[in-house]
Amino acid sequence: MLKIKNLNKSYGARKVLNNLNLNIDTGQIYGLLGANGAGKTTTINIICNLIQADSGYISIHNQPITDDTKALIGIAPQENLLYKTLSCEENLTFFAQIYGLRARTCREQVLKTLADVKLFDRAKSPVETLSGGMQRRLNMAVALVHQPKLVILDEPTTGLDIEARYEIWELIKQLKNQGITILLTTHLLDEAERLCDKIGILKNGQILAEGNLEQLRQYIPADEVVTIKTPNEEKAIALAQEYGFTPRRYGSDLTFLIPEALELKEIIARFEGVDIDSISRQPVRLEHIYLEVTQQDSVKSNNVR
Numbered sequence: 158m159l160k161i162k163n164l165n166k167s168y169g170a171r172k173v174l175n176n177l178n179l180n181i182d183t184g185q186i187y188g189l190l191g192a193n194g195a196g197k198t199t200t201i202n203i204i205c206n207l208i209q210a211d212s213g214y215i216s217i218h219n220q221p222i223t224d225d226t227k228a229l230i231g232i233a234p235q236e237n238l239l240y241k242t243l244s245c246e247e248n249l250t251f252f253a254q255i256y257g258l259r260a261r262t263c264r265e266q267v268l269k270t271l272a273d274v275k276l277f278d279r280a281k282s283p284v285e286t287l288s289g290g291m292q293r294r295l296n297m298a299v300a301l302v303h304q305p306k307l308v309i310l311d312e313p314t315t316g317l318d319i320e321a322r323y324e325i326w327e328l329i330k331q332l333k334n335q336g337i338t339i340l341l342t343t344h345l346l347d348e349a350e351r352l353c354d355k356i357g358i359l360k361n362g363q364i365l366a367e368g369n370l371e372q373l374r375q376y377i378p379a380d381e382v383v384t385i386k387t388p389n390e391e392k393a394i395a396l397a398q399e400y401g402f403t404p405r406r407y408g409s410d411l412t413f414l415i416p417e418a419l420e421l422k423e424i425i426a427r428f429e430g431v432d433i434d435s436i437s438r439q440p441v442r443l444e445h446i447y448l449e450v451t452q453q454d455s456v457k458s459n460n461v462r
């Protein structure tokens with residue numbers, strides 16, 4: 158449904174998108190992950206025809222992106238685009254009219270969308286009286302009111318409490334069930350893990366890794382990760398490497414990628430002679446894969462990345 162091939166974009170000497178390739182199938186939730194400045198917003202702006210790429214190909218529903226394809230796309234930007242003193246219904250009506258919805262269709266669609274985002278009973282409430290989560294859902298309603306084929310959700314749950322997050326996640330799942338294709342950007346890797354059918358990891362304007370969680374696992378040589386606290390880090394690293402455990406630093410944590418399933422006592426036995434203050438283990442998660450993919454070029458002290 159969305160095809161991006163060899164997309165390039167520079168601002169002056171700064172190359173922001175570097176031969177970007179990305180494909181989203183109809184009905185998929187695609188998670189675009191990347192650090193601040195990786196090029197996510199630039200990509201979104203090109204999809205929405207707000208800025209032009211320098212070169213490359215991009216199409217939606219097999220149509221090259223133009224002003225005509227804007228109607229196929231709905232975007233809920235990072236910052237809520239809402240008029241605080243207007244009611245939910247007035248906000249949504251305003252945006253529906255911008256999209257060209259007329260009179261009866263417009264009112265029907267506004268009320269239906271308010272119901273879809275569970276704000277029907279707050280239709281007459283001014284935005285400023287809504288909770289942060291409700292405002293975020295109304296911001297999503299703006300993206301949905303003209304019934305687009307592709308919805309772009311730019312960090313939809315950033316800054317929300319866990320209950321409000323769950324409500325947004327439910328809403329995103331409902332959109333998927335309705336057959337809507339979704340491009341989601343997020344810095345919350347558990348959110349991506351929970352929702353996305355396919356994930357693309359973006360760095361310096363390039364997709365470094367792409368696939369579902371199972372496919373992304375090939376980027377990390379481990380079944381699980383073990384974090385230890387010890388005053389004898391050098392010794393622990395040397396011993397671990399002998400046993401094929403790959404050392405990594407996540408922040409100040411010393412962690413080892415363990416390539417095979419082992420009992421905890423077997424793992425501890427590998428660190429014989431090392432004073433261990435604490436040890437914890439967890440299965441490989443998206444955050445580990447993400448760090449593995451994005452930090453491949455950065456070597457830190459002890460040759461431990």
Ligand SMILES: Nc1ncnc2c1ncn2[C@@H]1O[C@H](COP(=O)(O)OP(=O)(O)OP(=O)(O)O)[C@@H](O)[C@H]1O
Binds near residue numbers: 195197
């Ligand atoms: N109009 C512009 N002029 C010059 N540089 C720009 C412009 N827009 C973006 N950039 C630069 O392009 C790079 C990519 O920015 P972009 O906003 O696409 O990143 P991002 O992945 O969306 O980051 P974030 O997670 O912070 O939103 C950044 O280095 C940014 O400073």
